[in-house]
Each structure stands twice: as structure tokens, then as C-alpha cells.
Amino acid sequence: AQSVTQPDIHITVSEGASLELRCNYSYGATPYLFWYVQSPGQGLQLLLKYFSGDTLVQGIKGFEAEFKRSQSSFNLRKPSVHWSDAAEYFCAVGAGGSYIPTFGRGTSLIVHP
Amino acid sequence: DVKVTQSSRYLVKRTGEKVFLECVQDMDHENMFWYRQDPGLGLRLIYFSYDVKMKEKGDIPEGYSVSREKKERFSLILESASTNQTSMYLCASSLPERELFFGEGSRLTVL
Numbered sequence: 001a002q003s004v005t006q007p008d009i010h011i012t013v014s015e016g017a018s019l020e021l022r023c024n025y026s027y028g029a030t031p032y033l034f035w036y037v038q039s040p041g042q043g044l045q046l047l048l049k050y051f052s053g054d055t056l057v058q059g060i061k062g063f064e065a066e067f068k069r070s071q072s073s074f075n076l077r078k079p080s081v082h083w084s085d086a087a088e089y090f091c092a093v094g095a096g097g098s099y100i101p102t103f104g105r106g107t108s109l110i111v112h113p
Numbered sequence: 114d115v116k117v118t119q120s121s122r123y124l125v126k127r128t129g130e131k132v133f134l135e136c137v138q139d140m141d142h143e144n145m146f147w148y149r150q151d152p153g154l155g156l157r158l159i160y161f162s163y164d165v166k167m168k169e170k171g172d173i174p175e176g177y178s179v180s181r182e183k184k185e186r187f188s189l190i191l192e193s194a195s196t197n198q199t200s201m202y203l204c205a206s207s208l209p210e211r212e213l214f215f216g217e218g219s220r221l222t223v224l
Contacts, residue, residue, distance in 0.1 A: 034213075042217055044215040100161055104155065
């Protein structure tokens, strides 16, 4: 079975600074990988996804993520954070043949003005 | 755009009441999911359905049941609500082995 680890429970950055949120997965084959964002009191919105092909994936709101097979990682990045990016971020992994993706516990992003 | 609609954003119920949470999706997705979200625990899968009338237990099915009589609708039922079921409930749908689309959530408080 697959598993996902988001090592950082909280991340604090200043507005305008760069951001990297970490995600590590455990799965024997090439997984499907996702990043979701959740604003307070809302559902989860898909930021980006990786199924195959180019390992650098562009998403919405200026986010990107890079799949690194050798490190079993799929870290989310943004070059310049805006105050509106403050939210909870979830990494998820899906495996071929499984209908059910596994979610990490989330990383809460706090943005200081 | 895919739309997943949860019938109630906020509910307040009393202990022992029967609670229905409804979820409707408009993209003909085969898969539908019910998650529970609590601070520090992330998303925990309650039940999953991959077809009409088909369901599978997730990680925390105790105290819950589900119904999927039509492809677009997936209901979560709390037969006798308890205070430890106070939580945010999230419904999602997807095509097989594709990304999930989530509703806005239903925040349930059981008094």
C-alpha cells in the first residue's frame, strides 16, 4: 500500500518570499501524485497533478511541483508567496489499480505581511 | 467544470438523532467518497463507492453507513449521532485512477 508523509505541520513565510512544501511518498511503482489546497472552511481544490511525462508540473495560482523518483518526493514550490496563499496544503498519492488515493496530514502555511 | 454539491454547509444535531449528509456530482464520475476531517488528523476515509449500489469501507466506517442508489448521488448516514462525530465531512468524486473533486464540506456539530 502507498503512504504519504508531509514532514512539516506548519510553515511560516513572509509575503514575497519563496516557498517549498515537502512531500515524500512510499510506493513501489510510479505513483500518481497530487497537491491540493484548502482555504479555511472550504473543500479541497486541486493545485496540480502528475501522472507521467515531464517531471516538473505547472499548476494553478503560480505553483509548480517536481517529481523526483530517486528521492520519492513531490515537493510543491512557489517563487513568491502572496498573503492569499495562506491555507492548508495536502499532498496525495494514487497507485495504479487502486481507486483510493492516500492523503498526507497536511501542511498549514502562514504568511506574514 | 466539475461540481460536487453537498446539501448542507452547517448542521447542528442532538445526540441520538439520525443525520443525512447528501452529495451530488454532475460529471458522471464512477467513484464517490466520504471523508472526515479533524484538526491534526488530516482526511480519513469513511466510505467509498465505485458504482451504483456498490460500497467499500474506508478507514473509519464505524457509526456510519452510506447509500448510492443513483450514480450522481452518494449519501452519508449517521444512524445515531454522537458527540465524537462532530467534524467536517467532505464528499468527493472522480473517474477511476484520476484526481478527486471535492465539495465545500459539511460542518456537523452534535450536541
